[in-house]
Amino acid sequence: xxKRSDYRSTFYSRIENFVNGRDExxxxxxxxxxxxxxxxxxxxxxxxxxxxxxxxxxxxxVQDMTEPLDFLKKFHKLYGMIAAIICAMLMLLLLxxxxxxxxxxxxxxxxxxxxxxxxxxxxxxxxxxxxxxxxLILNYRGFDTMGETHVLFIAASCVMILLLIAEGEEKKSSxxxxxxxxxxxxxxxxxxxxxxxxxxxxxxxxxxxNGHLSPGGGFSGGAILGAGMILHVSAFGFKxxxxxFNEHVYKVAKVSALCFYVSCLSYYFYMxxxxxxxxxxxxxxxxxxxxxxxxxxxxxxxxxxxCTMYAFxxxxxxxxx
Amino acid sequence: MEWVxxxxxxxxxxxxxxxxxIAVYGVYxxxxxxxxxxxxxxxxxxxxxxxxLGLIILKGFSWFSLKxxxxxxxxxxxxxxxxxxxxxxxxxxxxxxxDLDTIKM
Numbered sequence: 001x002x003k004r005s006d007y008r009s010t011f012y013s014r015i016e017n018f019v020n021g022r023d024e025x026x027x028x029x030x031x032x033x034x035x036x037x038x039x040x041x042x043x044x045x046x047x048x049x050x051x052x053x054x055x056x057x058x059x060x061x062v063q064d065m066t067e068p069l070d071f072l073k074k075f076h077k078l079y080g081m082i083a084a085i086i087c088a089m090l091m092l093l094l095l096x097x098x099x100x101x102x103x104x105x106x107x108x109x110x111x112x113x114x115x116x117x118x119x120x121x122x123x124x125x126x127x128x129x130x131x132x133x134x135x136l137i138l139n140y141r142g143f144d145t146m147g148e149t150h151v152l153f154i155a156a157s158c159v160m161i162l163l164l165i166a167e168g169e170e171k172k173s174s175x176x177x178x179x180x181x182x183x184x185x186x187x188x189x190x191x192x193x194x195x196x197x198x199x200x201x202x203x204x205x206x207x208x209x210n211g212h213l214s215p216g217g218g219f220s221g222g223a224i225l226g227a228g229m230i231l232h233v234s235a236f237g238f239k240x241x242x243x244x245f246n247e248h249v250y251k252v253a254k255v256s257a258l259c260f261y262v263s264c265l266s267y268y269f270y271m272x273x274x275x276x277x278x279x280x281x282x283x284x285x286x287x288x289x290x291x292x293x294x295x296x297x298x299x300x301x302x303x304x305x306x307c308t309m310y311a312f313x314x315x316x317x318x319x320x321x
Numbered sequence: 322m323e324w325v326x327x328x329x330x331x332x333x334x335x336x337x338x339x340x341x342x343i344a345v346y347g348v349y350x351x352x353x354x355x356x357x358x359x360x361x362x363x364x365x366x367x368x369x370x371x372x373x374l375g376l377i378i379l380k381g382f383s384w385f386s387l388k389x390x391x392x393x394x395x396x397x398x399x400x401x402x403x404x405x406x407x408x409x410x411x412x413x414x415x416x417x418x419x420d421l422d423t424i425k426m
Contacts, residue, residue, distance in 0.1 A: 186405075186406065186409065188402065188405055189402055189405070189406055192398055192399075192402050195398075196398065196399070234406075
């Protein structure tokens with residue numbers, strides 16, 4: 001990953017500067033940063049002085065506020081009363097709304113239309129999945145699920161932009177100050193993690209692979225896998241987890257899973273848009289290898305979700321994978 | 322025989338409910354972290370065991386009861402470990418936690 005300062009000295013950045021009129025094309029010299037540094041140090045001193053002044057003023061204000069004001073007391077009383085009234089109104093409104101809802105399971109409900117009938121009657125023949133929910137979200141509504149997976153990818157990328165530490169010295173110190181207050185190498189949690197982590201991994205893989213046969217699927221199985229990895233990190237630390245899951249593995253697994261997922265779905269879209277037959281055999285419902293592309297899509301979604309969960313944990317804890 | 326089983330199951334479930342109520346009361350009554358953890362552990366261990374036992378007795382011995390037993394084993398492992406970790410954290414962070422004077426009701 002490239003830092004901004006690395007980028008600044010490349011050829012393309014000089015072209016960009018030249019195009020934007022910020023810098024001379026060929027006269028760029030990195031020594032020119034010296035003056036900028038002096039200016040920066042001057043600015044820092046000024047801001048420090050201003051911070052000190054602000055702190056003093058804030059302290060004075062806090063000391064003034066130690067005696068509770070009269071109108072503050074009144075305001076707190078009024079605030080509590082208004083909050084209680086608003087809560088009661090909201091509860092009343094929601095209860096009235098609930099009492100007007102149609103009864104559960106009634107045949108005349110607006111939710112019981114031809115769409116539900118189609119899913120229940122033809123779902124297993126058309127998708128090959130015994131679990132109708134998986135067949136529904138990965139086949140009939142595959143576009144929606146693709147958007148959800150992209151949302152996960154974008155969310156992880158945004159957290160990376162905000163929290164990822166790319167600098168050399170800060171990265172070292174992030175290792176050193178990781179679990180600064182926390183007890184390290186706790187023998188009890190390590191013994192239990194030795195037993196639990198394989199069980200959690202096997203269960204997560206089972207949930208992903210059995211997504212089209214029983215309740216479960218890519219999202220829930222991926223969440224279980226991610227939780228197993230988080231348990232491994234909190235028991236053994238980052239050095240041991242990085243032996244099987246580091247930044248490189250994360251990049252490859254996540255991007256390739258998303259690409260394969262999109263290619264699987266675009267096959268569906270292409271075939272459907274042109275009115276062509278689906279040539280992927282659905283197999284006999286109930287077998288592990290059946291239901292066409294749903295099994296593959298489940299595996300890709302599971303990889304994506306597991307990577308995202310672990311990346312969130314690692315980024316918020318250490319600022320890097 | 323049938324109603325003996327039913328009565329035993331109901332007694333177990335009632336005890337579980339009582340234990341859970343004691344745990345919730347303790348969590349809100351005590352002020353200090355370790356006291357609260359002690360109260361919460363009652364709900365995590367005894368109430369869980371009694372509730373699962375009641376359901377197993379009610380349903381009879383089958384795959385269902387085996388799964389319930391597995392749930393109890395896994396939750397006993399994980400909840401006790403998590404409270405152990407929280408306690409170590411508290412002990413290493415809080416400077417006053419070793420001082421016995423702060424442990425009050």
